[in-house]
Amino acid sequence: MHGLARLSVSILVAAASGAATADVAKGKSVYEKTCAVCHGSGLAGAPKIGDAAAWAPRIKNGNAALYASALNGKPPAMPKKGGALDTPDADVKSAVDYMVASVQAKPDAKKDARKEDKKPDDKTAKPERPAESAPAAKAGEPSVVSVAPTAALAAVATPVAATTSVPAQTPAAAADINAFNRLLKPVGRRNLPPAEDGIHDPANDGTIALQAPLAAYGNLPKSNAGNRIDWVQSIATKKITPRWDRNDLKAEPVVMDLNIVREVKGSMPDVVYPHKQHTEWLDCSNCHPAIFVPQKGANQISMAAILLGQKCGVCHGKVAFPVSECRNCHSKKKDLAVQKTAEAK
Amino acid sequence: MAPRPTTGPIGRALAALLTLLFVLAFLDIEPARAEYGDVVINNYSDAAGMRPVVFPHWFHRIRFRCKVCHADLGFQFKAGGNQINMAKIIDGQFCGACHNGDIAWSVENCNLCHSAKPGTVTQVHESTIQKLAAPAEPARK
Numbered sequence: 001m002h003g004l005a006r007l008s009v010s011i012l013v014a015a016a017s018g019a020a021t022a023d024v025a026k027g028k029s030v031y032e033k034t035c036a037v038c039h040g041s042g043l044a045g046a047p048k049i050g051d052a053a054a055w056a057p058r059i060k061n062g063n064a065a066l067y068a069s070a071l072n073g074k075p076p077a078m079p080k081k082g083g084a085l086d087t088p089d090a091d092v093k094s095a096v097d098y099m100v101a102s103v104q105a106k107p108d109a110k111k112d113a114r115k116e117d118k119k120p121d122d123k124t125a126k127p128e129r130p131a132e133s134a135p136a137a138k139a140g141e142p143s144v145v146s147v148a149p150t151a152a153l154a155a156v157a158t159p160v161a162a163t164t165s166v167p168a169q170t171p172a173a174a175a176d177i178n179a180f181n182r183l184l185k186p187v188g189r190r191n192l193p194p195a196e197d198g199i200h201d202p203a204n205d206g207t208i209a210l211q212a213p214l215a216a217y218g219n220l221p222k223s224n225a226g227n228r229i230d231w232v233q234s235i236a237t238k239k240i241t242p243r244w245d246r247n248d249l250k251a252e253p254v255v256m257d258l259n260i261v262r263e264v265k266g267s268m269p270d271v272v273y274p275h276k277q278h279t280e281w282l283d284c285s286n287c288h289p290a291i292f293v294p295q296k297g298a299n300q301i302s303m304a305a306i307l308l309g310q311k312c313g314v315c316h317g318k319v320a321f322p323v324s325e326c327r328n329c330h331s332k333k334k335d336l337a338v339q340k341t342a343e344a345k
Numbered sequence: 346m347a348p349r350p351t352t353g354p355i356g357r358a359l360a361a362l363l364t365l366l367f368v369l370a371f372l373d374i375e376p377a378r379a380e381y382g383d384v385v386i387n388n389y390s391d392a393a394g395m396r397p398v399v400f401p402h403w404f405h406r407i408r409f410r411c412k413v414c415h416a417d418l419g420f421q422f423k424a425g426g427n428q429i430n431m432a433k434i435i436d437g438q439f440c441g442a443c444h445n446g447d448i449a450w451s452v453e454n455c456n457l458c459h460s461a462k463p464g465t466v467t468q469v470h471e472s473t474i475q476k477l478a479a480p481a482e483p484a485r486k
Contacts (some may be wrong), residue, residue, distance in 0.1 A: 189378050198377030204455030226381040227403050242410045283416035314422045317473030319382035319402045337456050
């Protein structure tokens, strides 16, 4: 009798957990098919899977609120059902559960992880394992059961979930009117692939074929402005070897090494204009005589003109490094006035 | 309660793409964040029912020095200042000097150049002028 009761209980548990694991599997597949586009990487401010800090404030509002957001969408970024409108409501909820489980390390999630590891003998093992692992989970012991790696994972994950019950402030509080760097391009929004850069039409089939900037920038020297690439260094260190002639692959530039120093007003360091770096890229006729008269003292240049796209501003501030990089040009220190007066004494 | 069979890799990719498009449509309110120096040319495109052209400076400067286009091919240093049209390109002028199926892919690939969102104005993207003239970013809803 005793044995019979135990058997029936174990069957019940097995049946229940079987249904639960099917839901988890469903949730996982829906997540991978639809949700992962954004929730996999945290695109468009989506809470990233496994990111406990991002999920905590949302989980706090309860499952019903989460389901509602998933089913009805949440402006500005979250579309109804993640855009997959033909997904049944129950499956959408399963996907939500799956993502929530990723930060909560529920017993369900543990079981699912275990199932994933042990796929081949899945069916034969099913009646045995849940009955065996459920008590272990209840007892709260970091189980000594069968699969050590997943158990360890779960043990690590549990304290994380515990700490996240305090709502964590995510740095991406873009909606805050008094946010820092309101007008700056956030780090995560630089060098975007064409389909996401806001200028290319993502509905255009050609857009997908275009190279993404980061794919090209891989090992190029970095800078703090423009494309965030130091193009002068790139060419100097031969990281890139752009053609000098479109047909003749062996043509070499005629590099002219001549620095022109322009004294400027005030305490700003004088400008050193290096012909060398410019003639690596350009022909004399690009600048002379239309933009700069090739004669000392014949060119009136001001920062105002440059900002308006004249003189140096024909390129600097459009494709070459922008005027924010003051010291790239204003690079020759002046004899300080203090020193001069000291000498006079 | 066996899990339904997935629709296969193609269906999955399609769904992912659709989702991305959907999301991007919602993100339209945000300002564009394309590469520094990307030039949009919309002299004739919109009027002709084509998407405007995006010229990625960064991509070309990895492969060619400025001089190739701006001295040899006669491109003026001004976005939209070159009155380029398809007839000239097919005749081997401007873009057509390379985009001829020999040095670079040829003019049949309309959508690789004509790839901007319809209505995008002629501009050097992220240029100092553009930044100076731009009004403050509207508060996000």
